[in-house]
Amino acid sequence: xxxxxxxxxxxxxxxxxxxxxxxxxxxxxxxxxxxxxxxxxxxxxxxxxxxxxxxxxxxxxxxxxxxxxxxxxxxxxxxxxxxxxxxxxxxxxxxxxxxxxxxxxxxxxxxxxxxxxxxxxxxxxxxxxxxxxxxxxxxxxxxxxxxxxxxxxxxxxxxxxxxxxxxxxxxxxxxxxxxxxxxxxxxxxxxxxxxxxxxxxxxxxxxxxxxxxxxxxxxxxxxxxxxxxxxxxxxxxxxxxxxxxxxxxxxxxxxxxxxxxxxxxxxxxxxxxxxxxxxxxxxxxxxxxxxxxxxxxxxxxxxxxxxxxxxxxxxxxxxxxxxxxxxxxxxxxxxxxxxxxxxxxxxxxxxxxxxxxxxxxxxxxxxxxxxxxxxxxxxxxxxxxxxxxxxxxxxxxxxxxxxxxxx
Ligand SMILES: C[S@@+](CC[C@H](N)C(=O)[O-])C[C@H]1O[C@@H](n2cnc3c(N)ncnc32)[C@H](O)[C@@H]1O
Ligand SMILES: [Zn+2]
Numbered sequence: 087x088x089x090x091x092x093x094x095x096x097x098x099x100x101x102x103x104x105x106x107x108x109x110x111x112x113x114x115x116x117x118x119x120x121x122x123x124x125x126x127x128x129x130x131x132x133x134x135x136x137x138x139x140x141x142x143x144x145x146x147x148x149x150x151x152x153x154x155x156x157x158x159x160x161x162x163x164x165x166x167x168x169x170x171x172x173x174x175x176x177x178x179x180x181x182x183x184x185x186x187x188x189x190x191x192x193x194x195x196x197x198x199x200x201x202x203x204x205x206x207x208x209x210x211x212x213x214x215x216x217x218x219x220x221x222x223x224x225x226x227x228x229x230x231x232x233x234x235x236x237x238x239x240x241x242x243x244x245x246x247x248x249x250x251x252x253x254x255x256x257x258x259x260x261x262x263x264x265x266x267x268x269x270x271x272x273x274x275x276x277x278x279x280x281x282x283x284x285x286x287x288x289x290x291x292x293x294x295x296x297x298x299x300x301x302x303x304x305x306x307x308x309x310x311x312x313x314x315x316x317x318x319x320x321x322x323x324x325x326x327x328x329x330x331x332x333x334x335x336x337x338x339x340x341x342x343x344x345x346x347x348x349x350x351x352x353x354x355x356x357x358x359x360x361x362x363x364x365x366x367x368x369x370x371x372x373x374x375x376x377x378x379x380x381x382x383x384x385x386x387x388x389x390x391x392x393x394x395x396x397x398x399x400x401x402x403x404x405x406x407x408x409x410x411x412x413x414x415x416x417x418x419x420x421x422x423x424x425x426x427x428x429x430x431x432x433x434x435x436x437x438x439x440x441x442x443x444x445x446x447x448x449x450x451x452x453x454x455x456x457x458x459x460x461x462x463x464x465x466x467x468x469x470x471x472x473x474x475x476x477x478x479x480x481x482x483x484x485x486x487x488x489x490x491x492x493x
Contacts (some may be wrong), residue, residue, distance in 0.1 A: 089188065090181055092118050099126055099158060100133065100397065101165045104189050106156050119182045120155040120228075128316055129159055130397040131388065131407070132224065132249055135307060135318050136167040138387035139222070139247050146171040149222040150213065150241065152206035152234070153177065157186030157199070159226060164199045174220075176202040176209045207237040214240035225250040230257075231288075232269045235295045244323035247306075248292065252315045258284035260371075275340055275371035277347070278425040281310040281456040282379075282418065283338060288317050289375035293331055302327035305377070306384040309410060310456055334377030338419070339368045345429060345467045347419050349376040363468065380414035409455040416452035416462035423459040426470055427478075435477040437461070443473045 087094045093108040106121040140147055147170050151160040160175035175190075177183050183203035190199045202209055206225075213220055214237070223238040223246070225231040231250040238248055252258060257265035260276030260283075267273050270291040275283055285308045293303050304320040336351040341361035350357060353373050361368055389407040392400055427434040437459060444451045444465055454460040463470070474480075 090184060092181065092185070094185075097123075099123075100130065100162045102158060102161045102189075102193055104156055104158055104161070105185065105192065106158075119179065119185050121158065124312065125314075127311065127399050127403055127406075128251065128314065129162055130392065130395070130399060130403055131309075131316070132159065132318075133162060133166050133397075134388040134391040134395070134403075134407075135247075135249060136163055136170065136222065137391040138384055140167060140169040141387065142384070143221075143245065145169070145221075147221045148172045149224065150174045150210070150220045151176070151224045151226065152202075152204070152209045152238075153225060153227045154186055154201075155179075155182050157189045157201065159224060160186075160199055161189055161193050161195060163222075163224075164195050165193060171198075173199040174202060174209070175199060176204045176206060178203070178205045206234050210234070210237035210241040219243040220246065222247045222249070227251065227253075229254045230269050232291060235292055236298070239292075239296055239299055239301055239321060242321050244321070246321045247318065248303075248321055249316070249318045250288075250292075252284070252288055252317075253313055255284065255313055255315070258287055258315065272372045272374050273370065275338065275369055277340055278422040279347070279420050279456070279460070281315075282420060282454075283371055283374065284310065284315050285317060285379055286338075286374040286376070287372070288315060289319065289379060290335055290373050292317070292319060293335060293375055294373075296321065297328050297332060300325040300328050302331040304331075304381070305375070305379050306381045307388060307410070308379045309406065311406065331377075334375055335373050336376040337370055337372035338374065338376075339370055341366050341368055345421075345425070347467075349418055351376050363466075376418070378414075379418075380410055382411060382414040385410050385414055406455050409453055413452045413454045413462055416454070417450065417464045418462070420454045420456060420460040420462045421467070421470055422457050423461065423474075426467075426474055430471060430474055430478070430480060432474060432478045432480055434459075435474055439477055440470075440473060443477060444469070447473070 094105040095108045154175035154177050160173045164173045187201045225234050259280040260274040263274045270287045272287045302322045307318040335353045340347045343366035344364040346363045392403045441451045449465040451463040454462050
């Protein structure tokens with residue numbers, strides 16, 4: 087089928103039937119309207135979040151998705167989440183808005199889902215007054231969500247839900263720290279735990295944007311998957327709550343020599359210059375969010391929603407969410423077994439052996455969804471290195487032995 091010069095094909099995602107460009111690929115310039123089938127997992131989890139949120143607040147929900155492309159996200163929210171009474175989807179690209187309208191009609195949602203051909207910030211700003219605000223805003227842009235966060239916060243009701251995607255991994259993961267400073271107001275670091283730092287940078291940015299408006303954030307769920315990051319936070323109104331949430335802002339300090347790392351709470355705090363373990367100069371990342379990045383009860387409910395669903399990728403989604411439930415109580419800033427073994431120039435012992443050994447020494451230890459070989463633990467780097475050295479039987483004559491004996 088050809089629509090406004092675009093070759094279309096029919097697909098089914100979740101309960102929605104959609105027309106999407108036949109040429110649709112992940113790279114924007116090659117498709118006149120963007121549709122990425124690999125983001126179905128992210129959309130399914132977002133549906134789980136909305137279902138969990140609806141149960142939490144117990145009232146009908148008005149949702150806005152101002153960067154919609156084919157309309158798939160907003161249409162699925164209207165079709166698949168009980169209690170979603172109204173959805174506005176928008177896109178600045180006229181072809182996208184036209185196609186989204188066709189998809190709304192195709193799904194019998196005229197009257198529930200409204201399509202706007204509009205710039206996202208302009209659309210959001212029309213909702214930024216009492217009586218016009220929405221319960222949920224989902225920002226799903228190309229690259230960084232930063233340009234839309236303030237308008238999204240203004241368009242939300244008290245107790246509203248902000249969900250967003252960031253796909254600008256190179257700045258957030260320390261490849262372009264200056265770009266992260268510009269976009270998120272915080273420096274990124276290129277470390278083995280950069281995916282967690284990316285989420286913390288995004289949350290730190292949302293917290294500061296919220297602070298300007300006397301709003302506070304409460305993180306509910308965050309994850310990294312393939313090339314993107316997703317963050318889901320509750321927005322609360324009140325100057326004192328906002329001031330309180332600023333206590334969770336701070337910095338990460340990282341020793342590039344021995345691998346020691348820690349979070350330092352406080353946005354205007356004195357920072358350590360030297361590593362307490364080896365005396366080397368520390369690298370500083372942030373400001374970023376140092377507080378909890380998951381709400382165990384919320385993630386647990388999202389997991390239950392996904393398990394009860396008919397999503398075709400539900401095994402993968404459940405596995406991701408189960409790991410997040412587990413790690414929700416874990417200490418921050420994970421280590422990876424490959425980088426620890428690399429420091430020791432040793433082979434990698436199995437994850438399970440390291441975890442058992444650490445537990446038997448009295449440490450907390452959890453896996454993390456951020457990295458397949460990641461460990462969240464209250465053990466320090468030296469404890470981790472000596473545990474691995476014991477497991478692989480590194481002796482005093484071995485090259486890597488010095489790495490943890492005399493960092
Ligand atoms: C990543 S795509 C959205 C994907 C969609 N949410 C999904 O789940 O498939 C981003 C969309 O934002 C649109 N866009 C880019 N800048 C915009 C702006 N300032 N205002 C509104 N739409 C914009 C693009 O045309 C594109 O369709
Ligand atoms: Zn050090």
